[in-house]
Each structure stands twice: as structure tokens, then as C-alpha cells.
Amino acid sequence: METSTRGAGRSAGVALMLAGGLSNQVGAATGALAFGVIGPTGVVAVRQWVAAIVLLSVGRPRLRSFTRAQWWPVLGLAAVFATMNLTLYLSIDRIGLGLAVTLEFLGPLAVALAASRRSTDLLCALAAAGAVAVLMRPQPTTDHIGIALGLAAAACWAAYILLNRTVGRRLPGAEGSAAAALVSGLLFVPVGAVVFVHHTPTTGALACAAAAGVLSSAVPFLVDLLALRRVPARFFGLFMSVHPVLASLVGLVVLGQVLSTVEWLAVAAIVGANAVSVLSAAPRRTRAAAPTPERGMRTEPGS
Known part of the structure; x- marks a missing residue:
């Protein structure tokens, strides 16, 4: 009976993660539909405002009680969150949803591989780097600015992970994420105007643009919290590999963005690098009982 209950919980967790991933990418594609009217910057502004409203209602931060040691990482997180979404949406506008999200995915992959000394992870890093080199190869249609923006979003996502850990240690619950979302939303008030x-x-x-805020921030934030109660953190991390594939498929169906065979191979290489890294580390992490990672603001189009 206990085994069947655990299996049902795992199945529900997988369903939640799939729903969250699809919501994230559909939200990004929906936001892209407004690029022709208000541009990527306008879409990001509205998305930041919606995310701030939602996370403030969930986190309910007690701002007056924050100390200086708590405010500094929150402000850093807000700046990274704002920059990450802006560079990502600018990248989507130039190179499409699938490739932009794939490049952004290099951020968390780099954080995971940087702390490792295993030869397997070195090979995974080389595979991911090779995929980026393939995407950046000189061609008449290569948009190097769009690729650079995607890599900038990846760097921001890596910084977000590190800052979010600090915020998670210094502030309870989702207070830090909510406060950072508020500051990020305020930063975009003059920009949006x-x-x-x-x-x-x-x-x-x-x-x-508002739908992008709800589907890419609010829904995944809640779904991830529910999913992490039903599946191990390692399995959750492995499932994150699916996001670039989902983004490519949603970009094809919703936006009509078609990837070439070489681009699909690059996406597969980056996804595979993360999957191999997570799976090969499973025995060690199981024995060490690694803690569940802190979850904060959703970072895909994405976060």
C-alpha cells in the first residue's frame, strides 16, 4: 500500500513538473506575440509587475524588519532577475524561443559543473561548450547579438542561483524572493513608462504580456513547490533538462519558429550534458542525502 502511494505521488509530481514546464514556455511564447506592439522590453516590464504582485501576495515580506545584511542580497537578486528576463526576451526576439532558452539553460548547468571535479562532468562541460560553438559558427544567418544575449541570460541565471541560496539562508520562506520581485518591478516602472x-x-x-507573467512566473512557482514535495530534488533537477526541448516545441507550434537539424543537435547536446551529469552523480548524492535546493522566483521565460 505504501509503495503504491509513493508511486502515485511520484506520478503526480511528474505531471506537475510537466505542467509547470509547459506553462513556462507557453507563457514565454504568449509574451513574444506582443513583441510587435510593445517590444520585448515592454513585455518584460509587464511580466515583472505581474510577478511582483503575485509573489508579494504569497511571500508577504516584512520589509521594515529587513537588516542591511538581508537587503544587499535581495537587491542583488532583484537586479539579476530584471536583467535576466530582459536579456532572455531580447534574445528570444532575435534567435527564437528554443535556442534562447537552451542558451539560458547553460547557467544552472555551469553552476552544477563548477563545483565538481569528476571527469564525467568535465566531458559534460566540453559537450555543452561544443554545442554553443556550433550555434555560434559563422554563417550568413547567424545572429551573434541574439546568442550573446542568451549567454548573458545564462550568466544571470547562474548568479540568481547563488544569490537565491544566500537570500534563502537569511530570510524565511518566500520573503526574500517576494522583496526582490517588488524591487525588480519598481525598476521597470520608468522603463515601462x-x-x-x-x-x-x-x-x-x-x-x-500579463499572461506571460502569470504563466511563466506565478504558475511555475506554485507548481514547483508542490512537485518538490512529491519527487526527489535530484529527479527534479533531471527534469529541468526537458525545458529547452519544450521551448523548442512550443516555439515551433505557437510561433512557427523552425530549428535546423544542426540546431536540434546542439539542443540535444546541452540537454544530454545535464542529464548525464545528474544521473552519474545520483549514487553519491543518494548516500550524502543532499538537501532540497531553495526555490525562489521562477527564472525561466524563464526563470
């Missing part, structure tokens, strides 16, 4: 003065928003564009 300038964008909307020069690009008059339509109701449809605002709806798409």
Missing part, C-alpha cells in the same frame, strides 16, 4: 509613451500598447498586447 518610456516604452509605452513611444509604443502605444493595445489591450491584446497587454493581455499577452
Whole structure:
């Protein structure tokens, strides 16, 4: 009976992770539909505002009680969160959803591999680096600016992970994430005002941008919390490998963005590098009983 209950919990966890991943990428694609009216910057501004409202209602941060030691990582997290989403959406606008999310995925992969001294992880790092080199190979259609923006988003995601750990240690629950979302949203108030003065928003564009905030921030945030109660953190980390594939498929279906065979191979190489790294470390992590990672703001289009 206990085994069947555990199996049911695992199945529910997988279903939740799949729903969260699809929500994340569909949200990003929905936001991209508004690029023609308010541009990537306008979409990110609205998304940051929606994320701030949702996370404030969940985290309920007691801002007046924050100390200086708590505020500094929160402010850093806010700056990284804002920059990450902006560079990601600018990258999506230039090279498409699938490739932009794949490049952004290098951030958490780099954090995971940096702390390892195993030869397997070195090979995984070389495979991921080779995939990026393939994507950046000089061609008439290569958009190096879009690729650079995707890599910038990856660097921000790596910084987000490290900062989020610090915030998680210094503040209880989701207070730190909520406070960072508030600051990030405030940073985009003047940015959004300038964008909307020069690009008059339509109701449809605002709806798409708001949907991106809900589908790519609020829904995955809640779903991830529920999923981590049902599946091991290692399994959750392995499932994260699916996100670039989901992004590529959603980009194809929703936005009509078609990847070439070489680009699909690059996506597969980066996804495979993460999967091999996580699976090969499983025995050691099981024995060491690694703690569940802190979960904060959702970082895919993405976070």
C-alpha cells in the first residue's frame, strides 16, 4: 500500500513538473506575440509587475524588519532577475524561443559543473561548450547579438542561483524572493513608462504580456513547490533538462519558429550534458542525502 502511494505521488509530481514546464514556455511564447506592439522590453516590464504582485501576495515580506545584511542580497537578486528576463526576451526576439532558452539553460548547468571535479562532468562541460560553438559558427544567418544575449541570460541565471541560496539562508520562506520581485518591478516602472509613451500598447498586447507573467512566473512557482514535495530534488533537477526541448516545441507550434537539424543537435547536446551529469552523480548524492535546493522566483521565460 505504501509503495503504491509513493508511486502515485511520484506520478503526480511528474505531471506537475510537466505542467509547470509547459506553462513556462507557453507563457514565454504568449509574451513574444506582443513583441510587435510593445517590444520585448515592454513585455518584460509587464511580466515583472505581474510577478511582483503575485509573489508579494504569497511571500508577504516584512520589509521594515529587513537588516542591511538581508537587503544587499535581495537587491542583488532583484537586479539579476530584471536583467535576466530582459536579456532572455531580447534574445528570444532575435534567435527564437528554443535556442534562447537552451542558451539560458547553460547557467544552472555551469553552476552544477563548477563545483565538481569528476571527469564525467568535465566531458559534460566540453559537450555543452561544443554545442554553443556550433550555434555560434559563422554563417550568413547567424545572429551573434541574439546568442550573446542568451549567454548573458545564462550568466544571470547562474548568479540568481547563488544569490537565491544566500537570500534563502537569511530570510524565511518566500520573503526574500517576494522583496526582490517588488524591487525588480519598481525598476521597470520608468522603463515601462518610456516604452509605452513611444509604443502605444493595445489591450491584446497587454493581455499577452500579463499572461506571460502569470504563466511563466506565478504558475511555475506554485507548481514547483508542490512537485518538490512529491519527487526527489535530484529527479527534479533531471527534469529541468526537458525545458529547452519544450521551448523548442512550443516555439515551433505557437510561433512557427523552425530549428535546423544542426540546431536540434546542439539542443540535444546541452540537454544530454545535464542529464548525464545528474544521473552519474545520483549514487553519491543518494548516500550524502543532499538537501532540497531553495526555490525562489521562477527564472525561466524563464526563470
